[in-house]
Amino acid sequence: MTQVEIRLDGRVYRIACEDGQEQRLVELAEIVDGHISAIIRQLGHVGHGRLLAMASLLITDELVNLRESADQATADVREEDREQAAETMERLAGRIEALAERLDQS
Numbered sequence: 001m002t003q004v005e006i007r008l009d010g011r012v013y014r015i016a017c018e019d020g021q022e023q024r025l026v027e028l029a030e031i032v033d034g035h036i037s038a039i040i041r042q043l044g045h046v047g048h049g050r051l052l053a054m055a056s057l058l059i060t061d062e063l064v065n066l067r068e069s070a071d072q073a074t075a076d077v078r079e080e081d082r083e084q085a086a087e088t089m090e091r092l093a094g095r096i097e098a099l100a101e102r103l104d105q106s
Contacts, residue, residue, distance in 0.1 A: 009036045
């Protein structure tokens with residue numbers, strides 16, 4: 001385990017992470033700090049705890065929206081697959097019927 005120093009709203013935190021994940025943790029902290037800065041610009045400094053809570057809620061909202069979009073995209077693809085499968089089955093059924101007719105005529 002490695003210790004990484006991150007900054008949120010000007011405060012330094014030492015956070016443990018797995019070896020090799022240090023840069024990722026710093027980048028994530030920068031995203032959180034960016035949300036905190038945006039909140040401060042909009043509302044002023046409303047207390048460190050509230051800033052962290054509000055930033056967490058904003059990030060969670062983004063995450064949920066992305067998950068919902070991904071779920072919808074997956075559902076859309078599945079629907080397309082079902083439609084394509086139905087069309088293929090119809091074509092195959094038509095070919096089978098045509099073959100059956102030929103066999104009956106022989």
